[in-house]
Amino acid sequence: LQDGLYCIGCGARMQTTDQQEAGYLPMSALQKQLESEQLLCQRCFRLRHYNEIQPVSLTDDDFIKLLHQVSESKALIVYVLDLFDFSGSTIPGLPRFVGQDNPIYVIGNKVDLLPKSLKANKIKDWVRGQLKDQGIKPVAVDLTSAAHPANLDEILDKIDELRAGRDVYVVGTTNVGKSTLINQIIKSKTGVQELITTSRFPGTTLDQIAIPLDDGRSLIDTPGIIKADQYAHQVTDKDLKYVLPKNEIKARTYQLNDGQTVFIGGLARFDLIAGLEDAKTGVTFYFENNLNLHRTKLVGADEFYEKHQGGLLTPVPKSADSGLISHEFKTKTAADLVIAGLGFITLPAGVTVKGYAPTGVSVFLRKAMI
Numbered sequence: 343l344q345d346g347l348y349c350i351g352c353g354a355r356m357q358t359t360d361q362q363e364a365g366y367l368p369m370s371a372l373q374k375q376l377e378s379e380q381l382l383c384q385r386c387f388r389l390r391h392y393n394e395i396q397p398v399s400l401t402d403d404d405f406i407k408l409l410h411q412v413s414e415s416k417a418l419i420v421y422v423l424d425l426f427d428f429s430g431s432t433i434p435g436l437p438r439f440v441g442q443d444n445p446i447y448v449i450g451n452k453v454d455l456l457p458k459s460l461k462a463n464k465i466k467d468w469v470r471g472q473l474k475d476q477g478i479k480p481v482a483v484d485l486t487s488a489a490h491p492a493n494l495d496e497i498l499d500k501i502d503e504l505r506a507g508r509d510v511y512v513v514g515t516t517n518v519g520k521s522t523l524i525n526q527i528i529k530s531k532t533g534v535q536e537l538i539t540t541s542r543f544p545g546t547t548l549d550q551i552a553i554p555l556d557d558g559r560s561l562i563d564t565p566g567i568i569k570a571d572q573y574a575h576q577v578t579d580k581d582l583k584y585v586l587p588k589n590e591i592k593a594r595t596y597q598l599n600d601g602q603t604v605f606i607g608g609l610a611r612f613d614l615i616a617g618l619e620d621a622k623t624g625v626t627f628y629f630e631n632n633l634n635l636h637r638t639k640l641v642g643a644d645e646f647y648e649k650h651q652g653g654l655l656t657p658v659p660k661s662a663d664s665g666l667i668s669h670e671f672k673t674k675t676a677a678d679l680v681i682a683g684l685g686f687i688t689l690p691a692g693v694t695v696k697g698y699a700p701t702g703v704s705v706f707l708r709k710a711m712i
């Protein structure tokens with residue numbers, strides 16, 4: 343019955359046997375859908391109708407297998423990264439998996455979230471520097487906003503030039519905006535709109551989608567790898583909007599004294615342990631604009647969080663009971679304290695700070711981006 347039927351939401355082949363696998367739909371529901379001619383797998387159906395996240399079984403292992411398949415072929419790799427969640431969107435060991443000889447074209451997406459005053463070349467240099475630390479030397483780096491791409495034609499021309507007659511594989515982790523970008527490419531190439539499900543929900547692109555290119559080659563969209571340390575996994579569906587911002591992030595600067603704390607909604611916390619000598623310490627927060635920052639004294643901050651979480655300090659992580667874990671750092675140069683997938687705090691050199699996030703969310707220092 344279900345031979346050759348595909349979900350119109352995610353493109354997965356429909357099946358009625360394994361609930362954990364992509365494209366699952368109970369037989370009864372499949373029959374009903376066939377009558378209404380609207381084929382959606384259970385996962386996409388729920389996404390569309392109840393905004394509910396279902397676990398997907400595309401594991402890191404599946405993904406690595408898929409990348410190995412890429413490394414066997416001669417192809418151009420288009421590596422999509424989220425500029426706002428850079429660490430959360432990098433794929434560890436990528437060159438090894440996609441083959442040392444396959445060129446990598448990096449597209450830094452969601453540039454619309456960064457301050458407009460920031461120069462593109464400065465961001466590109468920063469991206470190259472970050473990738474170099476991971477052993478990746480891209481043949482080109484471009485920035486875009488897949489949601490409203492002004493430079494799509496240039497990107498498509500660049501892809502055509504760089505692929506030199508080869509296939510193209512588009513890779514990226516979930517939520518970098520890969521589906522959005524692919525949709526734009528499909529739209530520009532074929533005029534079809536909204537072919538692929540794009541949503542705020544992690545892991546919505548399942549099977550490979552191939553777009554034919556002029557010379558018989560293809561541009562292949564690969565499933566997004568799910569990285570467990572993304573903050574998106576820590577919030578309820580309703581609160582995903584704080585983790586996946588839609589508009590330019592407004593820098594919010596505070597002049598702090600030692601022993602001051604700033605809560606980032608109820609999702610994260612920052613302490614200034616020892617700031618600059620003889621002066622207040624200017625720290626700048628880059629988080630979703632509707633996420634309230636609340637400044638208070640470090641002394642008593644634990645109790646303050648206990649008392650106000652979910653109220654004054656909102657939203658809170660899904661499993662708020664387990665609290666926030668602290669990580670201490672001292673900056674040697676101007677640096678960003680990153681709360682992976684949520685945002686970052688720009689700090690001057692020579693200060694000691696603490697960053698707090700739920701268990702499983704990485705908190706670390708990196709070279710300042712801005």
Ligand code: GDP
Nearest residue numbers: 452487488489516517518519520521522541542
């Ligand atoms: P995928 O998992 O990589 O396929 O990501 P999606 O295309 O589903 O996008 C994930 C989330 O990021 C969605 O909420 C999109 O609306 C959002 N998004 C995608 N591209 C952009 C962009 O250029 N700018 C902004 N601000 N958000 C974007």
